[in-house]
Amino acid sequence: MIFSLLNVRKKTAATIAGIAIAALCLxxxxxxxxxxxxxxxxxxxxxxxxxxxxxxAAILLIAIFKILGNFLGKSPDTDNKGKQD
Structure with missing residues (x-):
């Protein structure tokens, strides 16, 4: 393939080829x-x-839900419930 001369990975070469094909189609x-x-x-x-x-927007929503989940999932009462002396 022509991209082997550029020393790029297969995925990068596929991306470059896809962009070039799209530009030529347009x-x-x-x-x-x-x-x-x-x-x-x-x-x-x-x-x-x-x-x-x-x-x-999707990345921000995921981050917000993860932060809320971590914040709501941690309460001070749950730290000592599973421990037996």
């Missing part, structure tokens, strides 16, 4: 449908920003 659609490339780029950028915002 270019082909824009020339076929007479859509300006700038309009397709703005749609792609807006979609990327939306997906990024959803990912950040």
């Amino acid at each position: 270019w082909g659609i824009s020339t076929w449908q007479d859509i300006p490339a700038s309009e397709l780029f703005s749609i792609l950028l807006a979609t990327t920003i939306m997906v990024g915002a959803v990912m950040v």
